[in-house]
Amino acid sequence: MQMKLYIQAYYKFNPFLSNCIRSHFGPLLNSPNFASFCTTRERFNKNLMEFFEDKKNWGKDEIRSGRSWKTDELRIKSNEDLHKLWYILLKEKNMLLTMEHFYKENYILFPSPERIDKVEESMKNLETVVRERNKAYYMLETGEDGERPGVMVHNAIGLPMYHKQEQHDIPKYENIQWKKNNVHEFDYEECREFLKLYREKIRKEDNYRRKKNNRYVKGLLKRFKNVDIDYLKEIYPDVNVDQYKNHDFQIGHWEV
Amino acid sequence: MSSRYYPIYQIGNPQLRIFLPNFWMKLVKPTEKQPPNVVQFKVPLAMTNYDIKNYLQKIYKISVMHVSSELEDGLIKPVFKNGYLVKEEDFRRAYVTLPRGTEFIFPELxxxxxxxxxxxxxxxxxxxxxxxxxxxxxxxxxxxxxxxxxxx
CATH class of the missing domain: 1.20.5 (Single alpha-helices involved in coiled-coils or other helix-helix interfaces)
Known part of the structure; x- marks a missing residue:
């Protein structure tokens, strides 16, 4: 069997040798095994060609496509359908990425690249739906959502940061590599100085925004007589509207 | 599951399975000459050789004999002449060998x-x-x- 395979391989790739081999092993090559061999070769080619687009669409300026999947549409589907759809989308995405690269190498514009965004959006939507179901299942079974646990910690500079937790083989005090990469404390004076200045900057920005809003509300009250004050309070919750409502400087140009 | 967080595997535990893999793969034209049964791929950095083999076998139904891969830096090049530099993303280049006798000819535009x-x-x-x-x-x-x- 092995010998036969070797011969077939030789026959394929060395056309110069083919005549010699045909004279020696002619009946072997014409056996039914050879035909099956050919079919396998074709099959591999076909499966790998799934990475490429249909040859009809090659070199077109525009390829039309529908919109992406919405979450409300995906919520109706069963788990099995979602699982199938995920793999279809994944294959589509791979195909689009390879075609993008393919066109780029040939110095030609990739037609309708928004397809990649559409596929990615629908994949994201699908994942949200699956996550919802997963959460519901875990809440029923264990009383916790099966999400990855995390905590708010301080950075090495002193800024707040969300740290995603993970499982380890060894305890924390023994894990030197983890300690090097994850520093959650700041004990330097430079850090404190930086934080002081950073907070001052944030405070100044907040002040500026607050004053600007106040000024705008004052102007509105001055210009327009019948302003909906409840709506103003809704939009600008920081501004004390009642204070400015009947103030002396709110006397407008209208006739009393 | 879909939170992309897998518990640590210890001997005796049930085997970890991925239900919704989010790895991508690009089939790329080989830069140098290579045997006809070898195919080149660009894959994300986190993908292992075992992942690549499983990915091709289970999703695309391609029988894979051997996989070897290497990390590669993205190109650094100026945007304009004498302009600022931009670095492309790093990736992993995978060489997948198909069974003996099969061949894949990269299509041309x-x-x-x-x-x-x-x-x-x-x-x-x-x-x-x-x-x-x-x-x-x-x-x-x-x-x-x-x-x-x-x-x-």
Whole structure:
């Protein structure tokens, strides 16, 4: 069997040798095994060609496509359908990425690249739906959502940061590599100085925004007589509207 | 599961399985000459050789004999001449060998056809523009500066 395979391989790739081999092993090559061999070769080619687009669409300026999947549409589907759809989308995405690269190498514009965004959006939507179901299942079974646990910690500079937790083989005090990469404390004076200045900057920005809003509300009250004050309070919750409502400087140009 | 967080595997535990893999794969034209049963892929950095093999076998139904891969830096190049530098993303280049006797010939685009087609379209568009400009200028021949709708 092995010998036969070797011969077939030789026959394929060395056309110069083919005549010699045909004279020696002619009946072997014409056996039914050879035909099956050919079919396998074709099959591999076909499966790998799934990475490429249909040859009809090659070199077109525009390829039309529908919109992406919405979450409300995906919520109706069963788990099995979602699982199938995920793999279809994944294959589509791979195909689009390879075609993008393919066109780029040939110095030609990739037609309708928004397809990649559409596929990615629908994949994201699908994942949200699956996550919802997963959460519901875990809440029923264990009383916790099966999400990855995390905590708010301080950075090495002193800024707040969300740290995603993970499982380890060894305890924390023994894990030197983890300690090097994850520093959650700041004990330097430079850090404190930086934080002081950073907070001052944030405070100044907040002040500026607050004053600007106040000024705008004052102007509105001055210009327009019948302003909906409840709506103003809704939009600008920081501004004390009642204070400015009947103030002396709110006397407008209208006739009393 | 879909939170992309897998518990640590210890001996005796049930095998970890991925239900919704989010790895991508790009089939790339080989940069150098290689045997006909070897195919090149670009994959994300986190993907292992075992992952690549499983990915191709389970999703695409391709029988894989051997996989070897290497990390590669993305190119660093200036945007304009003497401009700022931009680095492309790093990736992993995978060499997948198919069983003996099979071969994959990388397809080729007919660049000339596409370019000639696009040039023809451009010429057509230019001609249309010229015709419309002529029409417009003839309409407002005696009264320059007035719009075309200002006629009797």
């Amino acid at each position: 007919d660049c000339e056809e596409i370019k000639t087609k696009s040039e023809k379209e451009k010429e057509q568009h230019l001609q249309e523009l010229e015709a419309s400009y002529k029409k417009h200028t003839q309409q407002i021949k005696g009264r320059f500066g007035l719009p075309t709708w200002f006629t009797i």
